[in-house]
Amino acid sequence: MNRKAESLGTHAARAPRPRTLRLRERADQRYAPQGGEFRAPILERHSGQNDLSAGLARRVLALILLGYFCLADVTAQSQPAAAEVEYQIKAVFLFNFTKFVEWPEKAFADALTPITIGIIGENPFGSLLDQTVNGELVKGRKLEVKLLGEKDSPNCCHVLFVSHSLKGRVGEILERVGSAPILTVSEIDGFAQQGGMINFVVLNKNVRFEVNPSRAQRVGLAISSKLLRLPKAIKVEDAKKEN
Numbered sequence: 234m235n236r237k238a239e240s241l242g243t244h245a246a247r248a249p250r251p252r253t254l255r256l257r258e259r260a261d262q263r264y265a266p267q268g269g270e271f272r273a274p275i276l277e278r279h280s281g282q283n284d285l286s287a288g289l290a291r292r293v294l295a296l297i298l299l300g301y302f303c304l305a306d307v308t309a310q311s312q313p314a315a316a317e318v319e320y321q322i323k324a325v326f327l328f329n330f331t332k333f334v335e336w337p338e339k340a341f342a343d344a345l346t347p348i349t350i351g352i353i354g355e356n357p358f359g360s361l362l363d364q365t366v367n368g369e370l371v372k373g374r375k376l377e378v379k380l381l382g383e384k385d386s387p388n389c390c391h392v393l394f395v396s397h398s399l400k401g402r403v404g405e406i407l408e409r410v411g412s413a414p415i416l417t418v419s420e421i422d423g424f425a426q427q428g429g430m431i432n433f434v435v436l437n438k439n440v441r442f443e444v445n446p447s448r449a450q451r452v453g454l455a456i457s458s459k460l461l462r463l464p465k466a467i468k469v470e471d472a473k474k475e476n
Contacts, residue, residue: 319440320359323440326440331371334416334455334460341374347376348371350390351379351380351387351393351394352379353382356396357396387415392418418430420432425448427471427472430456444460445471447470
């Protein structure tokens with residue numbers, strides 16, 4: 234090998250590694266695969282595209298469930314990157330919530346009816362949620378994502394994510410849902426205390442979620458105690474009404 238080739242080889246060896254590779258290596262070093270039912274497919278940046286990584290999924294489980302993942306890991310690099318990672322995590326949670334909820338038989342037309350995750354209001358996930366559920370099966374059912382207009386009926390959904398863009402209309406949306414067996418999820422402050430069932434919160438730059446199991450029970454949904462025992466879960470009840 235001539236000196237020029239050696240120089241090029243040395244330069245390539247010292248070239249900075251892509252951000253995704255660095256994050257992957259950090260995950261490998263800090264987190265071991267975990268057992269249990271809560272599996273976390275994750276989207277990662279690679280060659281300018283978002284791809285699902287099944288191998289990384291098991292390792293990311295530890296980041297999410299044990300509470301070690303912190304948005305500060307990417308916030309220092311760029312705000313857009315932090316926002317993307319936040320919604321990657323929320324997409325993973327939405328997917329996994331379906332594994333911890335039992336719907337009544339009447340919620341499905343037949344055994345082949347997919348579990349529909351609806352998003353009402355502005356879609357903060359872009360294509361992340363679609364990619365997260367693509368090809369997945371939960372209790373033998375496929376999953377699909379449906380975007381709803383603000384005036385559309387949510388009754389076609391099994392999970393309804395209420396966008397932050399509708400923060401002033403929570404009562405109206407939940408009234409439309411009524412007693413239908415729909416798991417309502419949001420990221421609006423106080424959502425789970427206002428009649429919603431699950432609400433994402435960011436505490437110390439960690440994504441966690443509030444759960445109101447009694448509200449779910451009232452419409453015939455059963456939320457597994459396994460979900461409530463996760464370190465990321467915060468159990469809440471309806472806010473008490475002032476006399």
